[in-house]
Amino acid sequence: MIFFATPGSDPAARIAGRNAAQETVQAIRKDFGFDKPLPVQYAIMMKKLFVTRDLTSFVNRGLEVVPQVMRAAPITLSLVFGAAVLWVFGSIAVGVLAAMYRDTVIDKGLMILALIGVSMPVFWLGELMNLVSQSRFHDTWLFSWVPGLGYKPFFDGPWMWFKTLVIPWFTLAALYIGIYGRVLRANLVEAYQEDYVRTARAKGLSPGRVMLRHALRMSMIPFVTMFGLDFGVLVGGAALLTEVVFGLNGVGRLTYQAMLNLDLPMILATVMYASFFVVVTNAIVDIIYVVIDPRVRGH
Amino acid sequence: MEKSANAPLLDVQGLSVSFATDRGRVKAIDDVSFRVEKGEILSIVGESGSGKSVTLLSLLGLNDPKTTFVDGSVAFQGKRLLELPDRALRRLRGKEIGLISQDPMTALTPVYTIGWQIAEQIRTHENVSKKAARLRAVELLASVGLPNPNEAVDRYPHQLSGGMRQRAVIAMALSCSPSLLVADEPTTALDVTVQAQVLDLLLKLRDEFGSAIILITHDMGVVAEVADRVHVMYAGRMVEKGTTTEVFDQPMHPYSWGLMASIPPLFGEKPARLPSISGMPPTPQQAPTGCGFAPRCRFARPECEARPPTRRDGDHSALCVLDGAERAAARRAVLGHEVDA
Ligand SMILES: Nc1ncnc2c1ncn2[C@@H]1O[C@H](COP(=O)(O)OP(=O)(O)O)[C@@H](O)[C@H]1O
Ligand code: SF4
Numbered sequence A: 001m002i003f004f005a006t007p008g009s010d011p012a013a014r015i016a017g018r019n020a021a022q023e024t025v026q027a028i029r030k031d032f033g034f035d036k037p038l039p040v041q042y043a044i045m046m047k048k049l050f051v052t053r054d055l056t057s058f059v060n061r062g063l064e065v066v067p068q069v070m071r072a073a074p075i076t077l078s079l080v081f082g083a084a085v086l087w088v089f090g091s092i093a094v095g096v097l098a099a100m101y102r103d104t105v106i107d108k109g110l111m112i113l114a115l116i117g118v119s120m121p122v123f124w125l126g127e128l129m130n131l132v133s134q135s136r137f138h139d140t141w142l143f144s145w146v147p148g149l150g151y152k153p154f155f156d157g158p159w160m161w162f163k164t165l166v167i168p169w170f171t172l173a174a175l176y177i178g179i180y181g182r183v184l185r186a187n188l189v190e191a192y193q194e195d196y197v198r199t200a201r202a203k204g205l206s207p208g209r210v211m212l213r214h215a216l217r218m219s220m221i222p223f224v225t226m227f228g229l230d231f232g233v234l235v236g237g238a239a240l241l242t243e244v245v246f247g248l249n250g251v252g253r254l255t256y257q258a259m260l261n262l263d264l265p266m267i268l269a270t271v272m273y274a275s276f277f278v279v280v281t282n283a284i285v286d287i288i289y290v291v292i293d294p295r296v297r298g299h
Numbered sequence B: 001m002e003k004s005a006n007a008p009l010l011d012v013q014g015l016s017v018s019f020a021t022d023r024g025r026v027k028a029i030d031d032v033s034f035r036v037e038k039g040e041i042l043s044i045v046g047e048s049g050s051g052k053s054v055t056l057l058s059l060l061g062l063n064d065p066k067t068t069f070v071d072g073s074v075a076f077q078g079k080r081l082l083e084l085p086d087r088a089l090r091r092l093r094g095k096e097i098g099l100i101s102q103d104p105m106t107a108l109t110p111v112y113t114i115g116w117q118i119a120e121q122i123r124t125h126e127n128v129s130k131k132a133a134r135l136r137a138v139e140l141l142a143s144v145g146l147p148n149p150n151e152a153v154d155r156y157p158h159q160l161s162g163g164m165r166q167r168a169v170i171a172m173a174l175s176c177s178p179s180l181l182v183a184d185e186p187t188t189a190l191d192v193t194v195q196a197q198v199l200d201l202l203l204k205l206r207d208e209f210g211s212a213i214i215l216i217t218h219d220m221g222v223v224a225e226v227a228d229r230v231h232v233m234y235a236g237r238m239v240e241k242g243t244t245t246e247v248f249d250q251p252m253h254p255y256s257w258g259l260m261a262s263i264p265p266l267f268g269e270k271p272a273r274l275p276s277i278s279g280m281p282p283t284p285q286q287a288p289t290g291c292g293f294a295p296r297c298r299f300a301r302p303e304c305e306a307r308p309p310t311r312r313d314g315d316h317s318a319l320c321v322l323d324g325a326e327r328a329a330a331r332r333a334v335l336g337h338e339v340d341a
């Protein structure tokens, strides 16, 4: 708990926030045990986060932070999961097509599109999408289905949930389709220099099979590594910009606001949440590894 | 013999291959011709970089068509391979022509078991069930001498030693009983005892399956042991062609003499240091228009700057200006023993 061990600052005062009354600071000091040794402080903090879940934000006048994170998490998860599905399939399609039609117009066109995807700022793209779908063309048949900004829970109606998220999904996925598509193409082109692809071709397999079962299959190994990293970070709150543009009150936004307000309990909670997902995705990536790469299975 | 009535299994005429590179087009193979009869072992020898692999890969259409330009004619079982549409060529690859590549460590896809990879090839060419293909894979692994084939079939490449992997690669190349096996330095990456086993295996397979084999190597010892005929390649050209006996007993080309002189003697005292050919072979970019060997040849003369003529002695031929008595004398000077030309 770096926050508390930092010398020269009073953790209680920091938790209380700016301009807090002296009584509040005193109460916090007692409540969190800041007069006790560090391990005890740590235990108390963990208890507040995970057991009693009553860690309270003082900046926001006594709002409990854990339920807030719990409310924001499904929003972020919905956003990132949907975008991830899009970007996995999108980038595989882009990478495979570009590699199969290497050095043709198809390849060049796709790579230019991917580059555009990579270089477009999410915020700008999001605003553009909003402008187009919410105001400029909202009354045309093309975008009349688009609901207003904000999140609608899945269990209140999956269809509505889906409709509110489609545009955010595409917006968030654009960057990743661009990056992953380009990286995958490079990996595939490299794979075609490899002996095993030559063997596969010498076996008389069709070009599609050589591509999908051999070259792409091997390229999925670095792909999964990359995916795990990005996914974990996004679920942990890095989708902030997309959340803000589309009025989705997800974890990214929560973290951002907590930081603006120097709301230490909230920052703590979101950091814990983010680390949790980074750990979980790492674990999942490790499991996927074992499934897709027999070389790591050990013997 | 009724040889003339039967067309050879493979007939390569005037094969030339060039690559588009950053520095323009370079010719890697220049006017190469050779034939392979049914069931024979033809060995192609030459230093690395002489164009052996490129020759083979162009036969199979495995070069990158965007950067490779192939000329000449290749007839296999009467089919003209270079003109064949992709689909038809794919039906021959893996079925009629099997490829064994140089490095068993990288030749197999790491994420599939060897049984899966063998079955994949069988099922590409034959309409058999997964189960039947797997059984065939087990049989093939047994026939190439993999111990415990029932278990080996489910092994991943990384779980096998180099020699075992090469056997798996050979089993795969054999899986559809090809009439031609193309082996690109199949033993180079293996240690000596395993080399001998793999060669024995190739010989045994030729006898059992009757497949013809093109064996590429730069190991003259291997050639002497297994080949029926030997072709010597240098800087993209076939500089000497003949039967193994002819080439070993009366080599015609100065480059072949160098190769012979560098073989360690089987009997008697081994010299402290084997003579080797000095200098480096030219890269395709800098290959001279005349004899490619001229920069390293003791007998080079002005005529060698033009394309050297083909000297023949029956079916034995070489690409060199030297001929007759002069050649015999030169050979004596290099190899130090009398051979009658
Ligand atoms: N794709 C390619 N592009 C350009 N040059 C090539 C290519 N493939 C092979 N070469 C060149 O052709 C020559 C012959 O190569 P290779 O057939 O592999 O020799 P080896 O006899 O050792 O098998 C080498 O000098 C190599 O650099
Ligand atoms: S042609 Fe001339 S340079 Fe070439 S091998 Fe013969 S003698 Fe030597």
Ligand SMILES: [Mg+2]
Binding pocket: B049, B052, B053, B054, B102, B184, B185
């Ligand atoms: Mg080679």
